[in-house]
Amino acid sequence: MNLESTISNLKYDANGLIPAIIVDAENKQVLMMAYMNAESLRMTFSTGKTHFWSRSRGEYWMKGQTSGHIQEVKAVYVDCDADTLLIEVIQHGAACHEGYRSCFYRKIEPDGEIKIIAEKIFDPSAVYGKNQPTSEQKSDK
Amino acid sequence: MNLESTISNLKYDANGLIPAIIVDAENKQVLMMAYMNAESLRMTFSTGKTHFWSRSRGEYWMKGQTSGHIQEVKAVYVDCDADTLLIEVIQHGAACHEGYRSCFYRKIEPDGEIKIIAEKIFDPSAVYGKNQPTSEQKSDK
Numbered sequence: 001m002n003l004e005s006t007i008s009n010l011k012y013d014a015n016g017l018i019p020a021i022i023v024d025a026e027n028k029q030v031l032m033m034a035y036m037n038a039e040s041l042r043m044t045f046s047t048g049k050t051h052f053w054s055r056s057r058g059e060y061w062m063k064g065q066t067s068g069h070i071q072e073v074k075a076v077y078v079d080c081d082a083d084t085l086l087i088e089v090i091q092h093g094a095a096c097h098e099g100y101r102s103c104f105y106r107k108i109e110p111d112g113e114i115k116i117i118a119e120k121i122f123d124p125s126a127v128y129g130k131n132q133p134t135s136e137q138k139s140d141k
Numbered sequence: 142m143n144l145e146s147t148i149s150n151l152k153y154d155a156n157g158l159i160p161a162i163i164v165d166a167e168n169k170q171v172l173m174m175a176y177m178n179a180e181s182l183r184m185t186f187s188t189g190k191t192h193f194w195s196r197s198r199g200e201y202w203m204k205g206q207t208s209g210h211i212q213e214v215k216a217v218y219v220d221c222d223a224d225t226l227l228i229e230v231i232q233h234g235a236a237c238h239e240g241y242r243s244c245f246y247r248k249i250e251p252d253g254e255i256k257i258i259a260e261k262i263f264d265p266s267a268v269y270g271k272n273q274p275t276s277e278q279k280s281d282k
Contacts, residue, residue, distance in 0.1 A: 003253030021162055021171055028169045030162055033225045045251060078255070079244035080237050084174045086245040096221050103220040104227040110186060112144030114219070 003045060007038050011083040017053060018085055022063075022095065024102075025074040025088035031095035032103040034063075036085065048073050050089060067127050069093030099124045144186060148179050152224040158194060159226055163204075163236065165243075166215040166229040172236035173244040175204075177226065189214050191230060208268050210234030240265045 012018050017035040024031055034052040036044065040060055043051035050063045050071040064070030071089035078085055096103040098120070105118035153159050158176040165172055175193040177185065181201055184192035191204045191212040205211030212230035219226055237244040240261035248258045 001253050001255065003249075003251070006249055006253035006255060019160060019174065021174065023171060028171075030164060030169075030171065030227055032220065033160065033162065076249045077245040077258075078247050078249055079173065080239045080241075080246070081244070084244075086171055098221045100221075103222070103225075104218040105221070106219050108144075108147055108217045108219055110144070112142050112147035114142065114147060117218075 003042075007041050007045075009082065010038075010041075010078065010085075011081060012037065013083075015055070017055070018083060020050070020052070020085040020087055022050065022071060022091075023086060023088050024091055026090070029102055030104055031071075031089070031091055031101070041085075044073060044087075045076075050087060063095075064092060067093060067097075069095070069127075071095070094121050097124060097128070099127075144183075148182050148186075150223065151179075151182075151219065151226075152222065153178065154224075156196070158196070159224060161191070161193070161226040161228055163191065163212060163232075164227060164229050165232055167231070170243055171245055172212075172230070172232055172242070182226075185214060185228075186217075191228060204236075205233060208234060208238075210236070210268075212236070235262050238265060238269070240268075 010018055016037045019033055020036045021033050022031045035055060037053045040051040040053045050073060052061055054061050070092050073087060073089055075088040076085060094101045096105065099122045100118050101121055105116055107115045107117045109115060151159055157178045160174055161177045162174050163172045176196060178194045181192040181194050191214060193202055195202050211233050214228060214230055216229040217226060235242045237246065240263045241259050242262055246257055246259035248256045250256060
């Protein structure tokens, strides 16, 4: 089994995508989830930095290519169905384009209230300027 | 903001689904990922146990309904895009229908080798009998 056949044997959806859960290798915090296709997974393995496929823009993006908030890949796992990836990374800066370490900075309380449970660690306007990334870009481009 | 409007305001895909990453509340390990629709999220909040929508069978399923390996919900988070959920649970037994605590029991090495990195904690045939669940059912039905 080489890397190419392993990548080919994963189960992609009708659009050729597979969700990738990104976790902080140090404290195991879930940082974000985004979509890869086979080619972005190849790029992730070959460069050691996470690459994704943007569904909204129809293009590849490396996490951190604008912000510098790259993710160094430490380990890649696949689930029992082979249709979801879990990737442990060293996160530089923050994963979320809103300025939070993790994209999951909001809790839904049982009464429906949405509560922010984390602190911003950077100012998005200082990092991205006026060209705010779209939500799917996370902190990129 | 009440729970119904919070659930309605989440971003579901074209099939009305939202991915839910399930994490062990105690050690933060990612256990599995499965899909919810608005109704299964309502059921999750109202019962305090995770409920999902099976894409393959077109029906609701409560995690653990056959195996007893239920997930008690401790906290629900939503990401910046409002299109992915992160749910912390107390996992009874194991999350994976293959007998592992987590569905992510296989590591993809840089050379493409797939290595099992966890120990089985139950025998699936003893829990499910001959009616093995399909992969999407995780450890259920």
